[in-house]
Amino acid sequence: AQKVTQAQTEISVVEKEDVTLDCVYETRDTTYYLFWYKQPPSGELVFLIRRNSFDEQNEISGRYSWNFQKSTSSFNFTITASQVVDSAVYFCALSGLPRGGYNKLIFGAGTRLAVHP
């Protein structure tokens, strides 16, 4: 069965601190995709990144970086020099191979990040 675990329910940091959000996944598929979504206080879901299982290169986008390690089944998300605008709920998600033309996106429970001035 596929599963995504985000063990950190809530994280609170002070502005300019670095923070890492953990994501651990389970899947039997050899090909799969991992995603991160951001949900700001306004409620919408914003796509941040997608990685496939064959690409373990870390990715950096501005203050955001992602560390994908197949050996530990983890896809962690780090925000460097956090800002108040980073306050949101962050979801990690997993998608496997299509089955019958369909592949479901499995979400973790989310991590609520509060960045204080």
Added chain:
Amino acid sequence: EAQVTQNPRYLITVTGKKLTVTCSQNMNHEYMSWYRQDPGLGLRQIYYSMNVEVTDKGDVPEGYKVSRKEKRNFPLILESPSPNQTSLYFCASKSTGVGLSNSPLHFGNGTRLTVT
């Protein structure tokens, strides 16, 4: 602007009163889906549709119905709402063309439903 539009954003209703949450996308996406978001549970899939007239159950379909008569629309119907259906609902869509089966989902802005 490419978007998924849900209506209404907020809805308060009473137990047993039928309601429909509409969802429309303007990206010509084949795939559409409904999720509900509950604290501590993340997003769970209710129903999905691979294309017009093709729908199937997700993980938590009980108490819900959907239809896909047109490619752009995918309404969620609660025939007899109950308090345990109080939740935040999201509609999503994506393209499923060749090489796009794992493209990101595009989400609507959500509908917060309260059933009293």
